Amino acid sequence: MTATIEDARIDPEEIRDSAQRLLADMVDRRAGWEARPDGAAALDQAMRELGWYQLIAAEAEGGLGQRFDVLAPIYEELGRSLAPVWLSGTMATIDALYATVSAAAEQLVAAVLENGWRMAVVTLAPGQSLAAASAPMVGGAPDATHFLVIGDGEAPPLLVAADAPGVSVTEVTSWDLGRSYGAVEFSDVRNVLFRLEGDDVLPVVRAHSELALACDSIGGASQCLSETVDYMLGRQQFGRPIASFQALKHRAADHKVAIELARSLVSHASRQFAVRGDGWAVLSAQARILACEAYAAMAEDCVQLFGGVGFTWEYDAHLFLKRALVNQIIGGSPDDLRDRIVGDVCQRAQTARL
Amino acid sequence: MTDNDQLSGLRTEIRDWLAHNLPADWRDRQGGDNTAGFLAMQREWFTKLVEGGYATPHWPKEWPGGGRSLAEQIVMFEELARGGAPRMSLFFVSLYHAAMTLIECGTDAQRARHLPAILKGEVWCQGFSEPGAGSDLAALRTRAERRGDRYIVSGQKIWSTLGHFADQCLLLVRTDSSGAKQAGITFLLMDMKSKGIDVRPIRQITGDEEFAEIFLDEVEIPVENLVGQENEGWKVAQVTLSSERGLTLVELTERMALSLWRLVDAATQGTGDTGMLDRSVARSLVDISARIEAMRAMLATLMANRMAGREAVGDASILKLAYSRLSRDFTALGLRLQSFAAMRDTRYVLGAGYETGNWMFDFLNSYQYNIAGGSNEIQRNIVSERVLQMPREKLG
Numbered sequence A: 001m002t003a004t005i006e007d008a009r010i011d012p013e014e015i016r017d018s019a020q021r022l023l024a025d026m027v028d029r030r031a032g033w034e035a036r037p038d039g040a041a042a043l044d045q046a047m048r049e050l051g052w053y054q055l056i057a058a059e060a061e062g063g064l065g066q067r068f069d070v071l072a073p074i075y076e077e078l079g080r081s082l083a084p085v086w087l088s089g090t091m092a093t094i095d096a097l098y099a100t101v102s103a104a105a106e107q108l109v110a111a112v113l114e115n116g117w118r119m120a121v122v123t124l125a126p127g128q129s130l131a132a133a134s135a136p137m138v139g140g141a142p143d144a145t146h147f148l149v150i151g152d153g154e155a156p157p158l159l160v161a162a163d164a165p166g167v168s169v170t171e172v173t174s175w176d177l178g179r180s181y182g183a184v185e186f187s188d189v190r191n192v193l194f195r196l197e198g199d200d201v202l203p204v205v206r207a208h209s210e211l212a213l214a215c216d217s218i219g220g221a222s223q224c225l226s227e228t229v230d231y232m233l234g235r236q237q238f239g240r241p242i243a244s245f246q247a248l249k250h251r252a253a254d255h256k257v258a259i260e261l262a263r264s265l266v267s268h269a270s271r272q273f274a275v276r277g278d279g280w281a282v283l284s285a286q287a288r289i290l291a292c293e294a295y296a297a298m299a300e301d302c303v304q305l306f307g308g309v310g311f312t313w314e315y316d317a318h319l320f321l322k323r324a325l326v327n328q329i330i331g332g333s334p335d336d337l338r339d340r341i342v343g344d345v346c347q348r349a350q351t352a353r354l
Numbered sequence B: 001m002t003d004n005d006q007l008s009g010l011r012t013e014i015r016d017w018l019a020h021n022l023p024a025d026w027r028d029r030q031g032g033d034n035t036a037g038f039l040a041m042q043r044e045w046f047t048k049l050v051e052g053g054y055a056t057p058h059w060p061k062e063w064p065g066g067g068r069s070l071a072e073q074i075v076m077f078e079e080l081a082r083g084g085a086p087r088m089s090l091f092f093v094s095l096y097h098a099a100m101t102l103i104e105c106g107t108d109a110q111r112a113r114h115l116p117a118i119l120k121g122e123v124w125c126q127g128f129s130e131p132g133a134g135s136d137l138a139a140l141r142t143r144a145e146r147r148g149d150r151y152i153v154s155g156q157k158i159w160s161t162l163g164h165f166a167d168q169c170l171l172l173v174r175t176d177s178s179g180a181k182q183a184g185i186t187f188l189l190m191d192m193k194s195k196g197i198d199v200r201p202i203r204q205i206t207g208d209e210e211f212a213e214i215f216l217d218e219v220e221i222p223v224e225n226l227v228g229q230e231n232e233g234w235k236v237a238q239v240t241l242s243s244e245r246g247l248t249l250v251e252l253t254e255r256m257a258l259s260l261w262r263l264v265d266a267a268t269q270g271t272g273d274t275g276m277l278d279r280s281v282a283r284s285l286v287d288i289s290a291r292i293e294a295m296r297a298m299l300a301t302l303m304a305n306r307m308a309g310r311e312a313v314g315d316a317s318i319l320k321l322a323y324s325r326l327s328r329d330f331t332a333l334g335l336r337l338q339s340f341a342a343m344r345d346t347r348y349v350l351g352a353g354y355e356t357g358n359w360m361f362d363f364l365n366s367y368q369y370n371i372a373g374g375s376n377e378i379q380r381n382i383v384s385e386r387v388l389q390m391p392r393e394k395l396g
C-alpha cells in the first residue's frame, strides 16, 4: 500500500522544472508597469491545463492526490518570475476543504476544479463579520469567483460567492503593479455557500497562505540577489567592477546567508505542513517572517546597490522592492504573525526544557 | 542654538510674512500628477520669496536679499519649514549651485548676465553625472573641443534633476584625456536652448519624472561661458557641490521633525490616542524621535563650527550619512504603521518633503538622499579613510 502511494508521488523538482519553463515562456514581468496586458488569464489557463489546480485534490474529485511539497516549488517559481497570478487563494481553500469534517466539502472541491472557481482569502479585522466588514487590500480579489473569509476568533471560515448580495469588490491600484489587488466590502451578506467546520481549518488556511508567501519571497529574493550580483559584476566605477569593493561584496554575502537560512526553514516548514508533521502551524508563520524579511532587505539593498539606475522606473529593482513590501504585510503583518504564535512558541520552549 | 535678539526678531518677521503670503492651498495646487500645477506654484512661490527678500540670504550683500549670516540663513530655513511652506525644488540649483559657483568662480559678465536672471526665475540644472561616471565622477567623457571662440560639445549627461525644465546647465566636460582624469575637466555654462541638445525626462521609482537625460550632439558653447580655467573645472565643481553648505540638511531635518506627528497619527490610526499605542511601535517612535533630535543637535554644532571657520574634514559626510540613514528608517517606520493605506494610495505632493501623506512615496523618495550627491558608500569611504585615517582601497 505504502509503496503505491509513494509511487504516485510527483517529484517536486520535476514540477519546478516545468514551472520554470512555463513561466519563462508566459510571464512578462514588466507588463503591469508599462500598462501592457498582463497575460494573467492566459497564464491561469495554462496552469489549469498543466493540472496545477488539481495537484492537491484527491483522485475521487478528479485531483492528483499530491501534498503541499509539490506546490512549494511552484510558489517559489511564481515569486522568482514576478508572475501576475495569485494561485494560493484557491489552493489554500482546497486544502482547507479537506480539513473540514463534512463530506459536502469534497463535492465543493470537485466543483472548484470543474468550474475553474478562483478563490481569494479575506482576513477580517477584529470585530468585523459578514454583516459589516471591509478588507482594504486582498490579493487576487478582482478575479475571484469566491472568497474564503477568515477572522481571528473561533468562528469557522466561510465560503462566499463574489456575486452574492452585499459583497462588493473594488480594484485597487497598489504600488505593486505586477499583481491584482482589490478592496472587499461586506454589508449584510447572508448567502454563505459553505461553513468550513473543523479544528484544523483555520490553521490550514493560514499555514498554506503563509507558506505560499514565504516561497514566493524566497523565489523573489533569490532572483533579486542574482540580478544584483550580475549588475555589480558588470558595472564599472573607478576602473573596476563595483562587485570588487569589499563593502559591497559583504553585503551581498549577508543577503545570501539570510536567504539561505530562510529557505531552509521554508523547506522544512513546507515538508512538515505537507504531512501535518510536528509544529507545522508555528513553523509556517516563522518561515514567512524570515522569508519576507530576507526578501525586503534584499530588495531594499538592491535599489541602493544599483545606484542611480536603481532609482528609476526603467530598471527592475523596484519591481522586487514593491512586491517584497506587499508580501510582508498582505493577509497579516510580521507583528500580527508574531503576536499570533508567541504563545505556542513559549509553550513549546517550556515543554522542550531540559 | 539660542537666538540673540536679532535672530528672534527675524523669526517673528518671517512668521508674520508667512501668515500673509503663504497660499493655504499650495499642496492642492502643486500636488498629484500635475506638472503644470507644480511649475506654476513653484514660480508663484519663488516670486514671493524673492520679493520678501527670503530667497537669496546666502548671496553677497550687494544683491537683493543677500548678505545674511549663516545663522540667519538657518533661521530662515527653519521658519519656512515650520510655517509649512513648499520647498524651493525648481529653483534650488539656480539659487545655490549656479549662483554660488558664479559668485565664487565666475566672471563679472557671467554674474551680470545670470544672477539677475536667476532672481527673475531662470531655472538651472546640474549636468555632471554620466552613464559611466557616477560615484567616479572624474571619469566623465563628454568631449569638448575648442574651435575658435566656441567649444563643440558631444556626449551624454544623466540624472540631471529637473533638467527638462531648465533654461541653463552647469556642465562638466573633458577637454584633455592625456593626464590624470581630474586634470582634463572643464566647467561650462550651457544654454539649454542651444542646437544639438535633446533632453529626455527619466521616470523615477516613485513614478514621478523628476530628473532627465541630456544628449549633446555637437553643441556650440561660446568660450565666454567657461568658468575658471580650461582643464581646471574639477576645482570649480567642488565649489558647486559644496554650495549649499549643509543648509539642505537643516531644512530637511526640520521638516522631518515637524512631520513626526504624521507617524503618531499613523500609529494611532488617526485618533491621536497615544494611550493605546502598541508597545513595540511606541518604542520605535521614541528611537526615531531621539535620532531626529540628535540630527538637529549635530547640525547645530557643525553649522556653528562652520560659522566659526572650524569645519573638520569629513563633517559633511558624517552629517549626510546620518541623515540619509535616518530618512530611510523614518519613512520605513511610516510604511510599517500606515500598512495597507501606504500600499494603495499613490497620491503625492511634489516638493512637500515628508508631507505627502503617503509613506510608500516618501520611503521610495528617501533613496535619493542615500544615492545622489555621493552615495552612502562613498560617504563611508570618506569617513573611514579621511576621518578615521584607514588605508585606502586601491582604486583605478
Ligand SMILES: Cc1cc2nc3c(=O)[nH]c(=O)nc-3n(C[C@H](O)[C@H](O)[C@H](O)COP(=O)(O)OP(=O)(O)OC[C@H]3O[C@@H](n4cnc5c(N)ncnc54)[C@H](O)[C@@H]3O)c2cc1C
Pocket: A235, A237, A238, A242, A245, A247, A248, A304, A305, A306, A307, A308, A309, A311, B125, B126, B127, B128, B129, B131, B133, B134, B135, B136, B158, B159, B160, B161, B211, B367, B368, B371, B372, B373, B374, B375, B376, B377, B378, B381
Ligand atoms: C534623485 C537623484 C538626483 C540626482 N541629481 C543629479 C543632478 O542633478 N546632477 C547630476 O549630475 N547628478 C545627479 N544625480 C546622480 C548621482 O550623483 C549619482 O547617481 C551618484 O553619484 C551615484 O552614481 P551612479 O548612479 O553612477 O552609481 P554607481 O557609482 O554605479 O554606484 C553603484 C553602487 O556602487 C557603490 N559604489 C560605487 N563606488 C564605490 C566605492 N568606491 N566603494 C564602495 N561602493 C561604491 C555605490 O555607492 C552604489 O551603491 C542624481 C541621482 C539621484 C538618484
